[in-house]
Amino acid sequence: MAQKPSIPKGTRDFGPAEMARRNYIFDTIRSVYALYGFRQIETPSMENLSTLMGKYGEEGDKLLFKILDSGDFLRGIDPSAFCEGGTPKLAACLCEKGLRYDLTVPFARYVVQHREELTLPFRRFQIQPVWRADRPQKGRYREFYQCDADVVGSDSLLNEVELMQIIDEVFRRFGIRVCIKINNRKILTGIAEMIGQADKIVDITVAIDKLDKIGLDAVNAELAEDGIPADAIEKLQPIIKLCGTNEEKIATMREVLKDSEIGLKGIDEVEYVLRQYVLVTASSLEERTEGGSLLELDLTLARGLNYYTGCIFEVKALDVEIGSITGGGRYDNLTGIFGMPGLSGVGISFGADRIYDVLNQLDLYPKEVSTATQLLFVNFGEAEASYALPAVAACRRAGIRAEIYPDAAKMKKQMQYANAREIPFVALAGETEMAAGTFTLKNMQTGEQTAVTTEQLIAAVLA
Amino acid sequence: MAQKPSIPKGTRDFGPAEMARRNYIFDTIRSVYALYGFRQIETPSMENLSTLMGKYGEEGDKLLFKILDSGDFLRGIDPSAFCEGGTPKLAACLCEKGLRYDLTVPFARYVVQHREELTLPFRRFQIQPVWRADRPQKGRYREFYQCDADVVGSDSLLNEVELMQIIDEVFRRFGIRVCIKINNRKILTGIAEMIGQADKIVDITVAIDKLDKIGLDAVNAELAEDGIPADAIEKLQPIIKLCGTNEEKIATMREVLKDSEIGLKGIDEVEYVLRQYVLVTASSLEERTEGGSLLELDLTLARGLNYYTGCIFEVKALDVEIGSITGGGRYDNLTGIFGMPGLSGVGISFGADRIYDVLNQLDLYPKEVSTATQLLFVNFGEAEASYALPAVAACRRAGIRAEIYPDAAKMKKQMQYANAREIPFVALAGETEMAAGTFTLKNMQTGEQTAVTTEQLIAAVLA
Numbered sequence: 001m002a003q004k005p006s007i008p009k010g011t012r013d014f015g016p017a018e019m020a021r022r023n024y025i026f027d028t029i030r031s032v033y034a035l036y037g038f039r040q041i042e043t044p045s046m047e048n049l050s051t052l053m054g055k056y057g058e059e060g061d062k063l064l065f066k067i068l069d070s071g072d073f074l075r076g077i078d079p080s081a082f083c084e085g086g087t088p089k090l091a092a093c094l095c096e097k098g099l100r101y102d103l104t105v106p107f108a109r110y111v112v113q114h115r116e117e118l119t120l121p122f123r124r125f126q127i128q129p130v131w132r133a134d135r136p137q138k139g140r141y142r143e144f145y146q147c148d149a150d151v152v153g154s155d156s157l158l159n160e161v162e163l164m165q166i167i168d169e170v171f172r173r174f175g176i177r178v179c180i181k182i183n184n185r186k187i188l189t190g191i192a193e194m195i196g197q198a199d200k201i202v203d204i205t206v207a208i209d210k211l212d213k214i215g216l217d218a219v220n221a222e223l224a225e226d227g228i229p230a231d232a233i234e235k236l237q238p239i240i241k242l243c244g245t246n247e248e249k250i251a252t253m254r255e256v257l258k259d260s261e262i263g264l265k266g267i268d269e270v271e272y273v274l275r276q277y278v279l280v281t282a283s284s285l286e287e288r289t290e291g292g293s294l295l296e297l298d299l300t301l302a303r304g305l306n307y308y309t310g311c312i313f314e315v316k317a318l319d320v321e322i323g324s325i326t327g328g329g330r331y332d333n334l335t336g337i338f339g340m341p342g343l344s345g346v347g348i349s350f351g352a353d354r355i356y357d358v359l360n361q362l363d364l365y366p367k368e369v370s371t372a373t374q375l376l377f378v379n380f381g382e383a384e385a386s387y388a389l390p391a392v393a394a395c396r397r398a399g400i401r402a403e404i405y406p407d408a409a410k411m412k413k414q415m416q417y418a419n420a421r422e423i424p425f426v427a428l429a430g431e432t433e434m435a436a437g438t439f440t441l442k443n444m445q446t447g448e449q450t451a452v453t454t455e456q457l458i459a460a461v462l463a
Numbered sequence: 464m465a466q467k468p469s470i471p472k473g474t475r476d477f478g479p480a481e482m483a484r485r486n487y488i489f490d491t492i493r494s495v496y497a498l499y500g501f502r503q504i505e506t507p508s509m510e511n512l513s514t515l516m517g518k519y520g521e522e523g524d525k526l527l528f529k530i531l532d533s534g535d536f537l538r539g540i541d542p543s544a545f546c547e548g549g550t551p552k553l554a555a556c557l558c559e560k561g562l563r564y565d566l567t568v569p570f571a572r573y574v575v576q577h578r579e580e581l582t583l584p585f586r587r588f589q590i591q592p593v594w595r596a597d598r599p600q601k602g603r604y605r606e607f608y609q610c611d612a613d614v615v616g617s618d619s620l621l622n623e624v625e626l627m628q629i630i631d632e633v634f635r636r637f638g639i640r641v642c643i644k645i646n647n648r649k650i651l652t653g654i655a656e657m658i659g660q661a662d663k664i665v666d667i668t669v670a671i672d673k674l675d676k677i678g679l680d681a682v683n684a685e686l687a688e689d690g691i692p693a694d695a696i697e698k699l700q701p702i703i704k705l706c707g708t709n710e711e712k713i714a715t716m717r718e719v720l721k722d723s724e725i726g727l728k729g730i731d732e733v734e735y736v737l738r739q740y741v742l743v744t745a746s747s748l749e750e751r752t753e754g755g756s757l758l759e760l761d762l763t764l765a766r767g768l769n770y771y772t773g774c775i776f777e778v779k780a781l782d783v784e785i786g787s788i789t790g791g792g793r794y795d796n797l798t799g800i801f802g803m804p805g806l807s808g809v810g811i812s813f814g815a816d817r818i819y820d821v822l823n824q825l826d827l828y829p830k831e832v833s834t835a836t837q838l839l840f841v842n843f844g845e846a847e848a849s850y851a852l853p854a855v856a857a858c859r860r861a862g863i864r865a866e867i868y869p870d871a872a873k874m875k876k877q878m879q880y881a882n883a884r885e886i887p888f889v890a891l892a893g894e895t896e897m898a899a900g901t902f903t904l905k906n907m908q909t910g911e912q913t914a915v916t917t918e919q920l921i922a923a924v925l926a
Contacts, residue, residue, distance in 0.1 A: 005514055005572045005801045008560050011507030013573055015580070016587070019503040035859045037836040037866030040482040044474035044606055045508065045562075045592065046528075051468055065509075068529040068558055070596035094557070095531055097471050099508075109468045110476055117478070119883040121869055124479070129508065133533035143507055156869035158848060165856070280852045338468045373500040385621060389743045393628070396498045403500030406584055406619035420582040 010134070010142030016372070021356065024369040025174075026127055029147045029350050032170050033125040036162055038149050041124050043106040045131075046097045053098075055105045055337060061088075063133045065142075066095035099131040103148045104334070104347070111152055112338040120153030120343075141353065150347030152334060157269055160311045160330065161276040163348045167315055167326055168281055170350065175364045177318040178325070179294055183301040184270045185308045185329070187253065190263015191239055191299075194256070195232040204228065205302030208240060212300065216240065239299055246274055246297045253299075266310075270297060273311060307331045313348060317358050325354045375425045375461050376418045377404040377439075378411065387434050391427070391454045398458045418444060425461050473597070473605030479835070484822070487832040488637075488815055489590055492610045495633050496588040499625055501612050504587050506569040509560045516561075518568045518800060524551075526596045528605075529558035562594040566611040567797070567810070574615055575801040583616030583806075604816065613810030615797060620732055623774045623793065624739040626811045630778055630789055631744055633813065638827045640781040641788070642757055646764040647733045648771045648792070650716065653726015654702055654762075657719070658695040667691065668765035671703060675763065679703065702762055709737055709760045716762075729773075733760060736774060770794045776811060780821050788817045838888045838924050839881045840867040840902075841874065850897050854890070854917045861921045881907060888924050 007013060014022060030040070046067060053061055100106055103126045111118065127147045134140055149166065151159045164180055171178045188208075192201040203226040207219050214222075219240065223233050239256065242249055250271050257263030274295065301314050310330030317325055328348030335343045359365055375395060377388045388404055395402040403423075405414045418426050427439045433451070441452045441460055452460060470476060477485060493503070509530060516524055563569055566589045574581065590610045597603055612629065614622045627643055634641045651671075655664040666689035670682050677685075682703065686696050702719065705712055713734050720726030737758065764777050773793030780788055791811030798806045822828055838858060840851045851867055858865040866886075868877045881889050890902045896914070904915045904923055915923060 003802070005576055006511065007507050007514075007572075007576075008509050008511055011509055013507070013577065014505040015577070016502035016504060019505060022505075023503070034834045035862070035864050037839075037864060039479035039835065040486070041479060042477040042482060042485075044470050044476070045594070046471050046474055046606065048469065048471055051470075062533070065533065066531040067562075068531050068554060070525070070528065091531060099530075109470075113468055113470075114476070114478070119880055121880075123866070131508070143509065151869065154869040156842075156871075158842075158867065158869045161852075162867075162869075169859075276849065276852065279849065280856050339466070371497045372502065376500075379619075379621070386739065386742065389624075389739065393743050396632075399498070401498050401500060403586070404621065404625075406614065406617040406621045406625075408619075417582055417584075 008142070010136030010140075012141060012143070017370075020369050020371050021359065021365055022352070023371075024365065025352055025355055025359070026145070026147065028173050029170055029352075030125070030127060032166055032173065033149050035169075036123075036149075036166055038123045038125040041107075041110060041126055042128060043100070043103075043110055043126070045100055045129075047100055047106055047109065049092070049096055049098045051109050051338075052101060052105060056101055060101060064101055065099040065131045065133055066091050067097040067099070068094055069096055100128070101132060102130050103128060103146045103349075104150075105337075107148070107150060108334045109338055111343070112335050112340045115340065121151050121159075122153055123149070123151045125149040139353070139357070145352045147350040147352055148347055149349075150334075150345050152343050152345040155344050157272050157311075158276070159346045160269075160273045160313075161280065163328060163346065164273070164277045164313065165280060167313070167348060171315070174355065174359060176325075176355070176358055176362065179296055179316050179318055181296050181298040181301050181314045181316065182270060182273065183298055183312045184266035185302075185310060185312060186262045186266030186269065187257070187299065188266075188302060190257045190260035190266055191236070193260045194263065195228075195235045197228055197232050200226060200228055204236075208300045209302040211240060242299055246295065249297045249299075269311060307334075309333075311346070320358045320361050322354055322358060324351070325358060326350045371401065373401050373403050373421060373423050375400055375402040375427060375457075376414070376421075376423045377402065378414050378426060378428045379405040379408050380411075380428075380430055381408045384408075384429055384434065388427070388429055388439075391429075391439065391457065394454050395458055395461070398462065400458065400461050427457060471605070473599030473603075475604060475606070480833075483832050483834050484819060484828055485815070486834075487828065488818055488822070489608070489610065491636050492633055492813055492815075493588070493590060495629055495636065496612050498632075499586075499612075499629055501586045501588040504570075504573060504589055505591060506563070506566075506573055506589070508563055508592075510563055510569055510572065512555070512559055512561045514572050514801075515564060515568060519564055523564060527564055528562040528594045528596055529554055530560040530562070531557055532559055563591070564595060565593050566591060566609045566812075567613075568800075570611070570613060571797045572801055574806070575798050575803045578803065584614050584622075585616055586612070586614045588612040602816070602820070608815045610813040610815055611810055612812075613808050615806050615808040618807050620735050620774075621739070622809050623732075623736045623776075624743065626791060626809065627736070627740045627776065628743060630776070630811065634778070637818065637822060639788075639818070639821055639825065642759055642779050642781055644759050644761040644764050644777045644779065645733060645736065646761055646775045647729035648765075648773055648775060649725045649729030649732065650720070650762065651729075651765060653720045653723035653729055654699070656723045657726065658691075658698045660691055660695050663689060663691055667699075671763045672765040674703060705762055709758065712760045712762075732774060770797075772796075774809070783821045783824050785817055785821060787814070788821060789813045834864065836864050836866050836884060836886050838863055838865040838890060838920075839877070839884075839886045840865065841877050841889060841891045842868040842871050843874075843891075843893055844871045847871075847892055847897065851890070851892055851902075854892075854902065854920065857917050858921055858924070861925065863921065863924050890920060 052064055107126060125148060127145060129143050129145050131143050134142060136142055167180055188205050189201055192198050192204055207222040211219050220233055242252060250267060254267050301312055308329035309332040312329040313327060314324045315326035326348060330346040332344045333341060334345040377392055379385050385404060392402050392404050424444055426442045426444060429439045433439055438451045438453055439457055440449055441457055442449045515527055588611060592606050592608050594606050597605060599605055630643055651668050652664055655661050655667055670685040674682050683696055705715060713730060717730050764775055771792035772795040775792040776790060777787045778789035789811060793809040795807045796804060797808040840855055842848050855865050855867050887907050889905045889907060892902045896902055901914045901916055902920055903912055904920055905912045
C-alpha cells in the first residue's frame, strides 16, 4: 500500500468520541452565553489582510496564514522585484487575504461594518476556529477554536460582573473547580506612577506576570534589566508579595496607592465588581469554597497584553496543573483601529482545548455526552432485514439511535462490530422471532437475552 | 470616519438572527444523522496540497485556495524560475497547504490514515465549511458549509435505503415538501452499451443531465456534437422521454435494456431501493403525497460527476424554484486515490445554504428557533441594579434568557433597546417596588403592566 496520507503539522483530525466531547463543551458554553443575552455571530474564515495586518504586533503579522491570490497572481509583478524587499513585501503582492488570527479583530471589523444595524450595547458571542503559523508543540496548535463573548458600547462594570457570573456558571456546569483571578490595569498604572516609572508599565507588568513561573528573584532581576532603578524595585516589593484576603489586599493597596488617582480608580472598580459578584453568587460560592480561594485579587496578573485598560480576568483550574483556561478584560478602544473611536468593550474567551484536557484528566463528562449508537439490529438476510426495518424506524421515531447492520455478514462479525462500537443493545430476528412477531434483545453488558415485541424493545433500550 | 472595512468577496458575516436559523438547520441534520448511527468527525481546514491536487479535475485544482508557506517561502527558489512554468508551477513552490474544497476527499484521507482505528462499515457525518475560489455570484459563495454523511466498507443497498430515509426525515422535520429523484449509473452505462457507445457514457450523461435546462432538441444537438451517430441518438429518444409511474418506467427499461447485464443490474438496484424505502416509510409517503411525485426514477439525473458507480440521488423542493437541495450517490473506489483500494462508499450531502433560502421563502422556522433575550431588567441606578441582580440570576437559573441593561441610562433609551432587540418582557423596580419586594412586569406586546414577585415574574415569562 502507498504511504499513508497525513495532515499538516499542528492540525488535528477529531474522531467521533472526541467530537461528542467537544460538542458538549461548545454547547455548554453556547447555552450559558445565550442565557445571559449574548447573541451568536460568525465571521468569514478569511479576512482582507488590510484588516488583519498590524493588529497583532510585528510577531503576529508573521504568524498570519496568508492565502495566495487565485488566478494569475503574478500579473503586474516584475519578477526582478521578487528578491527586493524580502518575503514580507512579496507576500503583500501575492496575497490579499489571510486566515482569521483571533475573534477579536474580526469582531471589531464586524461592529464597524454593521454599525447601522446594531443596537448598542451589543453583546455578541462567537465560537469559531482561528489559525496561527506558530511552531507546533504540545498543547499548541495551528488551528484551534476560540469561544469569545464581548459587550461593546457600555462602560458599566455590571458587564464585568456578568462575565464573571458566566465563567462561574460554565465551570459549575462542567464540574471543574476554578479560581477566578482578577486585577485591574489601572492599578498597575497607578503602581508604575507611584514609583515614578509610568513609561515602563509594559515592562513592569510583563515581569510581574512571570512571578509564578520564575520566582521573585528572577522577576527583580528582569525589572533591573528593564532599566527600573533599584529604589523603584524596592518600592515594588510589598506589592508583588501582597497577600491576605481580597478585602485585606484592597485595604493595603488603597493605602499604598493613596496618591495615585488612576490607581485608586482601579481599586474602586475591582472592589465594586467583587462585591456585586459575591452578592449575586453568594450561595454558589459557599457551595464550592473548600479552603481554596475561588476569587482572588492577583496583582501579578497582567495577561501580557497591552490593550486592556480596566479589569483583567484569568481562570485557573484548582485540580489540574495547566495554564489559564479562560481569560479576558476591558479594552477601551477596540473599534478605533477601524476608524470608529470611543466604543468601550469588555470580553472573555474560554480556552476549549485546555478545558477539554481538564475534563479528560478529571473524567468529568456526563454519560449523556455520548451520541453513539444505542441499538444494533443484526442482519440475517434480505427477508429478515425487511422484517426488521419497520422496527428500526419505530425505534428511531422513539428517539433511539439505532442501526441495522447493512450486510448479511456472519453473526460473529456483526457481534464484533457491536463490541468494537460499544453498542449496549443488540436485537436479533430469525425464523422463530419472525413467526412470533418478536425480537430477541441482547443486553451486551449482562449477556441477558429476552424475547420482546417492538414496543417492549423500545421500552427496554430507553429504560 | 475612515472608509468602512469590508470582507473578501464571496464571503459572508452571519448576524444573530441568521445564526439562530443556521444553527437550527445544522442541529436538525446533526440529530437525524445521529439517530441513524452516523458519527461526527471533523478534519482540519487545511490539507496538504498533495492530498487535494488532482482530485477535482483540472478546473478544481484552479479553484483550490492555497496557503502561502510561512517563514522564508522563497528559500531555495531561483527567482528566474518564477516566470517559467507559469503560475501553477510557482504556486507549487510557494505553497504546500490548501483549504478544504469539499468533505469527501478529506474523509477518504481520514479513512486511509486512521484505518487501524476504524471499525467497518464506518458511518460518519461531517458538517464543516469548504472553500472554493469560484467567481462569486448570487447563491454561490467562496466559503460555504457542507453537511455530508457517508458509509464506507459496505456494498449493501440498505445503506442507500437508509440515506433516503434520512433525507425524508430531515425534510419532514423542516416541513419542506420534496421530491427525491433516484437514478443508477449502471442503467446509464447499460444505455450507452445498448446503443454501442460505451466509451461515450460521460458525454451522454452530461448531455442528458441538461434536459430540464435546455430541452430535448438541444440535448440531441449536443449528443450529435459529441460524435454520437444519428441512429444511436434515435435509439436514445424513448429513454430520454420516458414517463409514467416508477413501476412503469422500471418495466419499460427492463425491456429496453434486456440485453445489457449491467443495465439490468442497475434496474434491480433501483427497484430494490425503491421497494424497501416505500416499505419503511409507507405511512409517511401517504401523508405527504398530494399529486406531486415524491419519489421519482429520473433517467436524466446524472449529477454531472464521474465518480458515481451505482445509485444517484437528488432532491428538489416542491414549493420553491431552486436547484437541487441535497444530492449523493454510490462510488466504488473512494479511498483508492490514497492507495487503499476496494472500499465501496455511498453518501449524501445537504445543501445548507439552499435549504436556508427555502426555509426563508416558505417561512417555515419554528418559533423556538430564536435564542434571543426573553426578559430585560431596566437599570435605574446602582441601588436598583443591586436589588435586581438576584432576580436576574433566579430567572437564568429557571432557564430564562435574561439581561439587565448595564448602564443607568434614560428610561426611553432602555425601552428603545428592548424594542430594537424585540425583547418580549421588561421588568422594572424603582423605590416603590423595592419597598414592596416586587417588580413591575411589562408585556411589550400588549403593554400590560403587573406587579409581581420574582417567582410570579418567572412564571409569567415562561408561560
